[in-house]
Amino acid sequence: MTELLLYTFFGMLLAVLAGLAKGSMRRWVIGAGLALLVVFAAFPFSRARGFLSRDTIDPTLLALVPLFPLLLMIPLGVLLALVLARRGGQAAGLGGVLGGTAALVAAGWWYVQPVQIAKLYPVEGLIELLLALGVAGSVALLSFSRPKQRVPILIGAVVAGVLAFLWFHAPQGGGAYLPKSLGYYKLMLPTPPGAEQQIVDAYNRALPELNAIRKELGQDELKPIQSLADLQGAIPQQASSEGYRLVQPATTQYGAFAAFFLAGLMLGAGLMQLRNASLQEPDDFRAGILIALVASFLIPAFDATEFDLNKLVVGWPFLQQFADKAWPPLLADPAAERYPLQEVLSQIAVTVQMALVGTFLAAVFAMPLSFLAARNVTSGTPLMRSVFYVTRLFLNVLRGVPTLIIALILVAAVGLGPFAGVMAIAIHSLTELGKLYSEAIENADKGPVEALESTGASGVNVVRWAILPQVLPLFVSYTVYNFEINFRSSLVLGLVGAGGIGYFINEKMASGQYDQMIVGVIAIVIVVNIIDFASSWLRSRLV
The missing domain is CATH 1.10.3720.10 (MetI-like)
Structure with a gap:
């Protein structure tokens, strides 16, 4: 939690520095709010473990809403902030404070929740719909350079989008080439009463056989568990194959750090806007959209490239060794x-x-x-x-x-x-x-x-x-x-x-x-x- 609060502090610090430089605070409220919506719907926040590592998924905040409905405070707070931002002045600042606070409270409350069991529910057709919208949008862009042919092009865009959706959704079509796209987005649903105890009992019943195998391999025996919280990592294979996952709220992913940073930025910008209501510009909504787009692409890019300055610290001894061996240069021997x-x-x-x-x-x-x-x-x-x-x-x-x-x-x-x-x-x-x-x-x-x-x-x-x-x-x-x-x-x-x-x-x-x-x-x-x-x-x- 300390690291997440540090990201919140960095977000507030960025807003304060921008405010001291007399920059528009309303655009930061708008940009951080729109980026928070993207994080809420698309960026992984926690971890849900299965039996094997390939069964593990990283659900988004939206996917966790069925388990923890209080997370809806985040999009509702952002929408309230965007509505108030249109009014400008101190109303925009109040919106930033309310939106940022709502996001911090909801995300922080989820973070301290105990480990719990959930059942996967794949949302069929969602990824296919997004791909189809991308195809349709790409075709529709041609209409801007050909205004006389705009109507036929837009009709063609709709047809292309529909055909793309049908092709991607078909198992013998896009599903054969992109199998992971089918049902890629998964919601985490609460389990019926008694499901957790059934999993615990099934695990304990299978424990003697499992320990016999571990003994032959020279591994330590596992002890019976009282609850799923006693499990170290994975859940039983049978439960995993039935779609159950062990949700660990405190095992955060890059979406958690992004959410706390953006919430801190939104809160800090709102406070600076309340302090000085004149910190706004006419084109704040356009600039805010640009900020959100940049954040939406940069945040997952940093994670995908495994950007970690700590690796330089770990690798520093090799760099010193390299420098010692490389200098002075050997010109001839x-x-x-x-x-x-x-x-x-x-x-x-x-x-x-x-x-x-x-x-x-x-x-x-x-x-x-x-x-x-x-x-x-x-x-x-x-x-x-x-x-x-x-x-x-x-x-x-x-x-x-x-x-x-x-x-x-x-x-x-x-x-x-x-x-x-x-x-x-x-x-x-x-x-x-x-x-x-x-x-x-x-x-x-x-x-x-x-x-x-x-x-x-x-x-x-x-x-x-x-x-x-x-x-x-x-x-x-x-x-x-x-x-x-x-x-x-x-x-x-x-x-x-x-x-x-x-x-x-x-x-x-x-x-x-x-x-x-x-x-x-x-x-x-x-x-x-x-x-x-x-x-x-x-x-x-x-x-």
């Missing part, structure tokens, strides 16, 4: 016939050459493709328009494949070495330069083009004398900049066996020869800075 500096210079040269050849090949093939991918060049006939769409699709699809993935495929196909790296760089850079070149062509001045066309000049002559002189300096600038990026990419490609200095660093790191590896790192830093300065100087002369 004639007695052992080891010459790391010579090898590094050789591999750095290979890395630069990989980037150079890959960029050259990409530029050569990207130039003709870029004209086919430019609207102003391919707008003459339906055939040329088809060529435009096909070329753009080709560039967009290939650009979505990272250089590292291409290198992995090519290393498997052609073997280790720089050739795979060169081809990976060339293929991916082709798409990047093709896009940049085509945009430069589309933005070319139409005056010279129209002047030549008025004289009856052919398309090739228009490109040669009207477009190329305008875009060629940009082409060179983009190519130089792409070479700079490709050099950095080639460093990483060496880690997967595509040659260059990255391969040298990976080899020395794996063998623990940190004093040789650091030579490669220093060389990379020097060469990267040289290329950066040279590239910036050259591009400033070209454009």
